[in-house]
Amino acid sequence: MPRAGLDPAAVVAAAAALADETGPAGVTMGLVAERLGVRTPSLYKHIDSLADLNHGIAALAMAEAADAIRDAVAGLSGRDALAAMCRAFRDYVLKHPGRYAATTGATATGPGDPLALAGERVIGSMAAVLRGYRIEPDQMNHALRTLRSLLHGFATLQAANGFQWDADQEVSFTWLIDFAHRGLMSMSPDSPS
Amino acid sequence: MPRAGLDPAAVVAAAAALADETGPAGVTMGLVAERLGVRTPSLYKHIDSLADLNHGIAALAMAEAADAIRDAVAGLSGRDALAAMCRAFRDYVLKHPGRYAATTGATATGPGDPLALAGERVIGSMAAVLRGYRIEPDQMNHALRTLRSLLHGFATLQAANGFQWDADQEVSFTWLIDFAHRGLMSMSPDSPS
DNA sequence: CAAGGTTGGCTAATACGATTAGCTTTAAGC
DNA sequence: GCTTAAAGCTAATCGTATTAGCCAACCTTG
Numbered sequence: 001m002p003r004a005g006l007d008p009a010a011v012v013a014a015a016a017a018l019a020d021e022t023g024p025a026g027v028t029m030g031l032v033a034e035r036l037g038v039r040t041p042s043l044y045k046h047i048d049s050l051a052d053l054n055h056g057i058a059a060l061a062m063a064e065a066a067d068a069i070r071d072a073v074a075g076l077s078g079r080d081a082l083a084a085m086c087r088a089f090r091d092y093v094l095k096h097p098g099r100y101a102a103t104t105g106a107t108a109t110g111p112g113d114p115l116a117l118a119g120e121r122v123i124g125s126m127a128a129v130l131r132g133y134r135i136e137p138d139q140m141n142h143a144l145r146t147l148r149s150l151l152h153g154f155a156t157l158q159a160a161n162g163f164q165w166d167a168d169q170e171v172s173f174t175w176l177i178d179f180a181h182r183g184l185m186s187m188s189p190d191s192p193s
Numbered sequence: 194m195p196r197a198g199l200d201p202a203a204v205v206a207a208a209a210a211l212a213d214e215t216g217p218a219g220v221t222m223g224l225v226a227e228r229l230g231v232r233t234p235s236l237y238k239h240i241d242s243l244a245d246l247n248h249g250i251a252a253l254a255m256a257e258a259a260d261a262i263r264d265a266v267a268g269l270s271g272r273d274a275l276a277a278m279c280r281a282f283r284d285y286v287l288k289h290p291g292r293y294a295a296t297t298g299a300t301a302t303g304p305g306d307p308l309a310l311a312g313e314r315v316i317g318s319m320a321a322v323l324r325g326y327r328i329e330p331d332q333m334n335h336a337l338r339t340l341r342s343l344l345h346g347f348a349t350l351q352a353a354n355g356f357q358w359d360a361d362q363e364v365s366f367t368w369l370i371d372f373a374h375r376g377l378m379s380m381s382p383d384s385p386s
Numbered sequence: 387c388a389a390g391g392t393t394g395g396c397t398a399a400t401a402c403g404a405t406t407a408g409c410t411t412t413a414a415g416c
Numbered sequence: 417g418c419t420t421a422a423a424g425c426t427a428a429t430c431g432t433a434t435t436a437g438c439c440a441a442c443c444t445t446g
Contacts, residue, residue: 003394003441024298029433041434042395050433104297105217107354142368145347145356149369153346154338160298163338175335175380176342182384183376187368191375196412196423222404234405235424243404 004038008046011036012056019057019098027054027098055115058106061099062118068092069125078132082184083177085129086151090173093155104156123148134188143184150180197231201239204229205249212250212291220247220291248308251299254292255311261285262318271325275377276370278322279344282315283366286348297349316341327381336377343373 015032022031029050033040047053072088073081093100108116126144135143154176158169185191208225215224222243226233240246265281266274286293301309319337328336347369351362378384 006394028431030431038394039396040432041397041436044434045394101298104349105294105353139368142365143372145350145362145365146343146369146372149346149350150339150343151346152350153342153344156297156349157338157342157345161300169338172335172338175332176339179336179339179376179380182379183372186375186379187372199423221402223402231423232425233403234407234426237405238423 004036004042006036006038006042006046008056011043011046012053012060015053016057016060016096016099016102019102020096021098024054024098024101027057029053054102055106055109057099057102059113059115059118061096061103062115062122064096065089065092065100066118066121066125069122073125073129079181081129081132082181085125086173086177086180089151090155090158093159097159100155100159130184133184134190135184136189139187143187147180150176197229197235199229199231199235199239201249204236204239205246205253208246209250209253209289209292209295212295213289214291217247217291217294220250222246247295248299248302250292250295252306252308252311254289254296255308255315257289258282258285258293259311259314259318262315266318266322272374274322274325275374278318279366279370279373282344283348283351286352290352293348293352323377326377327383328377329382332380336380340373343369 011032014035015027018031018035019027027050029040029043032053033043036043043053047056068088068091069085072084076084103115106115108119110116123144126147127140130140130143130147133143154173157163163169163172204225207228208220211224211228212220220243222233222236225246226236229236236246240249261281261284262278265277269277296308299308301312303309316337319340320333323333323336323340326336347366350356356362356365
């Protein structure tokens with residue numbers, strides 16, 4: 001019996017692809033194994049458990065999202081950077097709804113956890129964008145959380161088809177970006193109360 | 194063997210309580226049955242499946258959230274209404290993280306689905322609050338989606354302990370409300386671009 | 387190149403949770 | 417007091433995660 005040449009990253013990658021196709025609940029050890037041309041128990045040579053596999057998918061998704069955002073905002077600033085970041089994040093989640101869904105509920109085990117590190121990279125790119133707005137330094141964390149909430153919320157709701165009625169979601173997202181831009185502008189210290 | 198006097202609502206209520214205590218993954222037919230003093234198969238006299246039970250939990254959570262928001266904004270308008278609504282929603286999710294988590298991923302089966310109806314009630318209260326801002330009628334849907342995304346995102350991230358660093362989350366939420374208020378104000382048609 | 391140990395795959399077995407089948411008793415209505 | 421639908425039970429089935437233990441394939445080292 002020839003070897004399949006697997007490693008943890010390959011298993012996680014196959015599971016992530018499966019998650020995107022079937023949804024997070026469709027990620028089963030049997031299906032992942034089948035896709036890799038291997039029997040189910042063999043997966044345990046590379047991952048600890050299904051929970052561990054989901055954690056790996058979440059870390060992969062967060063890292064890919066961080067890359068997408070970093071690339072999107074490179075060379076941009078101000079409102080252009082904000083818009084590019086929002087779209088990059090939203091596009092990533094729409095393109096990979098299953099693996100991003102794995103991040104909801106996944107909790108980092110510690111500061112060195114790849115999931116935590118990837119999350120830090122996302123936050124870092126967001127912070128760079130926010131530097132284009134005149135936010136007081138001691139309010140930066142609040143602004144980051146708010147922005148992250150806005151994007152996470154929109155992306156997950158849209159990915160889950162949570163928006164029932166059918167006004168164009170692309171127009172809504174453009175509206176959201178405008179709203180965020182104006183809100184951030186008005187939070188600068190010399191803006192009227 | 195005396196009867197337990199169950200009905201679908203009682204089963205869903207017990208499951209929802211369990212979800213809050215153990216997380217959504219902890220909701221198992223066996224545990225729900227045990228909590229109701231009944232054997233597992235008996236639950237199937239009241240619900241169709243575990244998926245059906247989760248759907249019921251989601252509908253319950255959405256209905257309770259709708260009630261909380263309705264009560265919170267009663268008699269208020271403008272910025273006060275916005276703040277009260279945001280806090281009511283956030284507080285509800287923090288108080289019932291498990292059952293609210295059931296709404297992510299639950300999808301309404303049709304227009305008459307209780308989950309859809311409860312969602313409409315939430316949207317309705319949000320729309321009432323937004324009427325205090327001068328939003329163009331054809332942009333109301335965009336504003337609703339944006340507001341919902343913001344709240345859903347913040348509440349779920351906080352409930353999942355997704356905010357790693359430890360700046361006071363209450364202060365962050367106050368900042369978020371201020372941000373939303375200013376953003377909405379500036380989206381009025383006579384505001385500068 | 388041959389020996390030996392480590393790794394990655396396999397089959398078989400176990401455990402647990404969801405679900406179904408079919409029986410029995412309760413309780414509600416006539 | 418009967419009849420009957422509903423609500424509970426036990427027993428059985430099935431799918432999925434996980435573990436145990438075996439064997440072949442690769443890598444190392446002489």
